[in-house]
Amino acid sequence: MLDDPAPDALEALTEFLYLVPVGLMQFHMDGRVMLANPLAAQFLMPLAPAGDLSDAYSALAPLVPDLARLVHGSTDRTGVILDHRRCEAAGGVVLSVTLHRLHGATMLLVLDDVTRLVEQERRIQADQQRFRAIFDNVRDYAIYTLDAEGCVDGWNPSLQRFGGWQPEDVERRPIEVFFPPEDRAPERMAGMLAEARRTGSLEMEGWRRRRDGSRIWANSVLTALPDEAGGVRGFVAVSRDMTERKRMEDELRRLATxxxxxxxxxxxxxxxxxxxxxxxxxxxxxxxxxxxxxxxxxxxxxxxxxxxxxxxxxxxxxxxxxxxxxxxxxxxxxxxxxxxxxxxxxxxxxxxxxxxxxxxxxxxxxxxxxxxxxxxxxxxxxxxxxxxxxxxxxxxxxxxxxxxxxxxxxxxxx
Structure with missing residues (x-):
């Protein structure tokens, strides 16, 4: 802060405090509020007793009950005391609270409205949980990931239901582990990965191997995962159990011929x-x-x-x-x-x-x-x-x- 700011500088500073999209409060470590911009007042007045913002500790008690302890417990002359603590404010608003010691006994509180971010994170988390529940519980499908060389780097419980596989059976193993011996020619495996890299996705159908050595007829889709440089960092493989359909098709073919x-x-x-x-x-x-x-x-x-x-x-x-x-x-x-x-x-x-x-x-x-x-x-x-x-x-x-x-x-x- 300037000790004797020029009029133009003071006007610019005041305009900044009004327009900045976060709440700012400067206070002394004894609690006296020295400055609060309008957004900080908007956030805190519904929480403060009788809307009084003269004392920082009282105004912030519903958000940060241990604020005084944090301030007086900090021994550093400058630096962050509280870093982006999320707190529920009035009206369902979620605030991110950050506290800096500017110098000596002068504190700066920053309040950022992260309500929409929190809601977005909740939706993402809910979607992740929903997709995880789907991926983990599908019975006719196996979903797993491969690294750029075609080795399994992500095991999913669907693999256990699909083919009886356990993590130790497949992790770090090449994709050929899922193929019967006669289909494991190195040139075929390399060609399959190369085609998926070239076209972005490869669909194939044929016999696959279960853990116990028995076979399952599966439709498999291998999708390349691009990296930031435009290459391929790995693959997602989705295989569907088509054994019953294959049996029915074979039976229909037999009946027809x-x-x-x-x-x-x-x-x-x-x-x-x-x-x-x-x-x-x-x-x-x-x-x-x-x-x-x-x-x-x-x-x-x-x-x-x-x-x-x-x-x-x-x-x-x-x-x-x-x-x-x-x-x-x-x-x-x-x-x-x-x-x-x-x-x-x-x-x-x-x-x-x-x-x-x-x-x-x-x-x-x-x-x-x-x-x-x-x-x-x-x-x-x-x-x-x-x-x-x-x-x-x-x-x-x-x-x-x-x-x-x-x-x-x-x-x-x-």
Missing amino acids: TDPLTGASNRRAGQAALAEIFAGPDGAAVLMLDIDHFKSINDRHGHKAGDEALCSLVATCRAVLPAGTPVIRWGGEEFLIVLPGAADAAAMAETLRAAIAATEVTLAEGALCMTASLGVATGGDRSPEALLQRADAALYAAKRGGRNRVEQAPVQAG
Whole structure:
């Protein structure tokens, strides 16, 4: 403070005290108020006894009951005695109170209205608690964070419900810990993180690993967290358990592509399999087979016996043929088998014919034996349909030749 301020300086100081957006009070350490600006008076008059602001300790007692003790207990000649203590004032106003010793026995009190800041902090805290409750209690989702290198640096309880993981299982471990062994190629992990950095977010779906080694089908979104320099400081990963949806989709797909009686592929699925294998580098060979005298089986033993014969035929085909070979119910008692390439197709057909002839279908009245005729087509056909036509012609040649035999269509020139 100036001892003898010039008129202009005093006017400027007075204007400053009126306009400054905080309450200011200067007082002697014995409590005598020497100066208070209008904002300080506005804050304190509703609290002071009879609105009297002549004594700082009385005026401030509702806010800072220990003000006198703080002042007289301070031994420093200058400096902060009280730093931003928050106090409830009249009308729900929250004040931040700071007290400075200017020099010797002269004190300066600063009152700042932080009501809106406190309310904003409360809202932020409430939002944080709400989000934390969501993140900690979601059951179909796992939410966790990764550092810039892709290692887990933030464990969330949702990981425990999602996959049985504990903090010590995952913290500081690379993201690959959540992937099954066959999907952990380093180049794939690096590419995944690089794509998320480049685009900001990466969505993927596939099998993930639980702590006990079992698998879960999950949809995962990896979002990059930018840093102040425009780089990436880490990632947020959100994975959703889609196992039940995957099971339902697989079941619907199976129902749409499978013959309900025999479990063989239906004709629609067979056409797709034939087109795919035909378009491959080795081409395709097809075996078309038909149960001999199937109508007489139904007539003599009933349709239930006929159904059992069809199911037995499919089981025999799967036992003899290489794993994964498409066995297709083409229509009625007629079946189609698709093989890649032409090698040993006729030999495979003969093995299958013999196995069918040796199969007995157990019925209530005894064992039922059956035979099948097979047509084989290989070669450089222009289309799958042309290949089927030649296999069908070979099948009917086998039937005309006495049944229970294999007939191979002449090889088509490329």
